[in-house]
Amino acid sequence: MRRLLLIATLFAGFVQAAEPLTIDVHRDPSCGCCKAWIKHLEANGFEVHDHVEQDMAAVKTRLGVPHRLGSCHTGVIDGKFVEGHVPARDILALRQRDDLLGAAVPGMPAGSPGMEMGDRQQPYQVVGVTREGQEQVLADYPAR
Numbered sequence: 438m439r440r441l442l443l444i445a446t447l448f449a450g451f452v453q454a455a456e457p458l459t460i461d462v463h464r465d466p467s468c469g470c471c472k473a474w475i476k477h478l479e480a481n482g483f484e485v486h487d488h489v490e491q492d493m494a495a496v497k498t499r500l501g502v503p504h505r506l507g508s509c510h511t512g513v514i515d516g517k518f519v520e521g522h523v524p525a526r527d528i529l530a531l532r533q534r535d536d537l538l539g540a541a542v543p544g545m546p547a548g549s550p551g552m553e554m555g556d557r558q559q560p561y562q563v564v565g566v567t568r569e570g571q572e573q574v575l576a577d578y579p580a581r
């Protein structure tokens with residue numbers, strides 16, 4: 438019996454490790470940089486469910502993305518929004534934060550994932566939004 442339990446425990450651990458990292462991405466049909474961001478996510482182990490939308494403004498409102506933090510595409514992972522060109526590592530960090538509704542990279546800064554422009558990088562921040570509606574800087578990417 439004890440042995441069976443041990444096997445069950447090992448198996449549970451295995452299932453957890455093998456669980457795919459899935460994210461839903463909502464985007465406009467003609468959005469090229471959105472597709473480039475999706476490629477960035479896939480290269481970092483995410484399984485992307487791509488949703489082509491006719492009305493992104495409605496999607497953002499439904500998901501609670503503050504207007505001033507808006508960008509092009511909107512992702513959803515574990516019920517949290519991922520607005521704009523958020524780097525994969527910051528999405529992993531967001532998953533650990535139950536106090537946050539989501540995270541955003543407002544606008545479309547050059548040099549963020551999916552917005553590569555040679556060596557150029559505009560400075561940008563990943564901004565988290567708490568369940569109380571407060572904003573906090575989760576990551577800071579300097580100019581390059």
Ligand SMILES: [Cu+2]
Nearest residue numbers: 470471509545
């Ligand atoms: Cu974009």
